[in-house]
Amino acid sequence: MKFKTKKSRSLVLKQGTLADYHFNLSGEQIPTIQEQPVKSLGRWYTEDLKDTKRVQETAKLIREGLEAIDNSGLPGKLKLWCLQYGLMPRIMWPLTVYEVALSHVEAMERNINTYVKKWLGVPNSLTNIAIHSRKAKLNIPVRSLVEEFKVAKVRTSMTLSNSKDPVIRNFQPDLRSGRKWRVSAAVEEAEARLRHKEVVGATQTGRQGLGLIRHKWWSSATEKERREMVVQEVREQEEEKRVAVAAGLAKQGMWTTWESVEQRNISLNVLWQMEPLRISFLWRSTYDLLPTPANLSKWYEERSDCCAACGQKGTLQHILSACPSALSSGKYTWRHNNVLRVIVDAIKGRVECVNAEEVPAGNQYFTPFLKEGSQPRKDTSSKRKPSILSAANDWKVKADLDGEGGFPQEIALTLLRPDIVIWSESSREVVFGELSVPWESNIEEAYERKLTRYAELEAVCRDKGWRSSCYPFELGCRGFVAASLHKWLNKMGLSRKEIKSTTRAAAEAAEAGSAWIWNKYLLEERRKRSDR
Known part of the structure; x- marks a missing residue:
């Protein structure tokens, strides 16, 4: 294998500062980092030895990408698809490999949410929880940049700590993410929660029958399974925070009290089949953001809150389900x-x-007797329940x-x-x-x-x-x-x-x-x- 000086870089540090010193090999000068920055595994190494400029470049990439999508002339629902499968994968790797503070990621997410609300046809006052929460009654597959950032950092930390290389495993690099959130603390908290769940044992959640949920315990999990368990635990923590905030919202958090209502998942395939006005009405009506008399009286002091049809207080609930005039008119x-x-x-x-x-003769639906240790045979017939x-x-x-x-x-x-x-x-x-x-x-x-x-x-x-x-x-x-x-x-x-x-x-x-x-x-x- 021949050593090529053009593909090499040199870096000299004297007392913590860069020194302008060149190395030569066979009469050829090896370029320095100052002269020619080098890129390895998607990460740029420059003369400042910091990631400040890289973070600014990532923020600029997001702004330019959002503007390009917004000016594409596509319908809003297709712009969401471009965001999810075009822009988001491009920005996740820089956020993973560079030292980015959580506050910068939150600023990037606020910029993204502004465009998402615009494309959905909803006002900017809509809470971000309505866009990113997976437990919301109206669920749309738009990922939270902050959540994906935390998940990427945690997954990287678990990968390094479980590396087969003893050098990396024993001297794990510190993944810095600012003072607001630390990767190592998040991993420790997630692992502690998983160990505590194993101590508590299997608990019943939701309306599923007993024994329908298979639990994976920390003590018996493999390294790969533990990594995925920690990642899932971090996601659950983020969702718990969103639900806790939503429960405190008097108007836009009313869905947290709908006990007997099932979640309505709006996939991108379903979203493509919906007209823009229908999308806007669905979200604004769900979170009570339509210009009803009750809302207009709060937004503008000179407006009355009386229903134009019957004179009662014109809330959205009144207009859609309790107006005597609408009832009498059919x-x-x-x-x-x-x-x-x-x-x-x-x-x-x-x-x-x-x-x-x-009509079936007798009872065709019965529970067959099984001997101890035997397994039931799978019913391959096409009988209905x-x-x-x-x-x-x-x-x-x-x-x-x-x-x-x-x-x-x-x-x-x-x-x-x-x-x-x-x-x-x-x-x-x-x-x-x-x-x-x-x-x-x-x-x-x-x-x-x-x-x-x-x-x-x-x-x-x-x-x-x-x-x-x-x-x-x-x-x-x-x-x-x-x-x-x-x-x-x-x-x-x-x-x-x-x-x-x-x-x-x-x-x-x-x-x-x-x-x-x-x-x-x-x-x-x-x-x-x-x-x-």
Whole structure:
């Protein structure tokens, strides 16, 4: 191997300062760092021996990249894609290899968030938690630069500490990240939390059944698994901080109180199919940033907070779910029927399939006995899970749509009109469901109210020899699905794919209906203002 002076660099330090001294080899002079900076593994080494200029260059790269994306002429949703898969990977390596203070990264993230809000069509007052939180009820896959910076530093630290090279492992370089946050302290805290979790043992979180979550413990994990566990723990700490801040926000943090509402994940593929006005309405309505009279009275002192339609306090909750004028004019009923029609179509399709099949003889769904130490055989058949409809094949469906509502008179005489009634004369079983499209904070109240309303009808059906069951189910007026709707569709025997497509279509119908109600309110408000 031949030694090449052109590909070499020299560096001379005297008492901590650079000295202008040249080395020669075979009559050729070796360039110094001052003359020709060198780049190794994506990191530049210059005469100042500092990363200050590199940090400034990275910040400039972000500004220029954001401006280039913003001036590209693409729709905002495609600009988000360019940010996630174009600009973010380019800036993560410089942030990983250079000594960057956390305060500089936070400034970079603020610049990024300004453009993200602009592309989503939301005001700059929207909290950054709404963009980056993974536990928010409205979730969008936009990564937090601060979180990715911390994760990259922690992963690098774990990689160096677990290196197979004893020199690197015993003398681990100090990864500096400013005084606000230290990498070594973050790693130690994450490891301590993981050891504490192992001491506590398996705990139940969420609505999953017991034993469905597999836990990986620190003591039995490999080096690679420990590195990923520490990285995941750092992410969880960042998410805990975001949720804690959101819980203290009276308006934009209301989603933390929605116990019965499932998370709505908006992937980039789904985002591509949405119109810009729909994207803007979805985010502004979720975080109550629409120009309602209640908000305008806070933003401008001279504005009134009264609803233009009825004179009551014009909050977003009032306009979308509690305005007497909108109720009497049929706006809420129209939205309710649009959502109900989606669910009824799915139920009718399932009922038609059940009626075309033979009634199973006996109980086909049982738990087989297993000897000690034996493993259950995997069921490769295409049988559907048991449902309420499995007991008969003469089911009839009646929905309160297009004037066809009403309870079947052969079962009971009542003035109540459930939204969906499904009954079978052969099995003498009746199932009725009731849909509500309330404000998301009132979903539990709506469930209890509908359950109480139909309790007497359920008892009357039982007295007449019918097996009856009532299932109230809800879908928020802004398109957030309640757990009760999943339960209803699951009881009807729909597959996971069918449930997913049905709930998505129903959520879009509720969201579109609320957007129409909001636009109608704006038109009425402008008309009354022009008449003055």
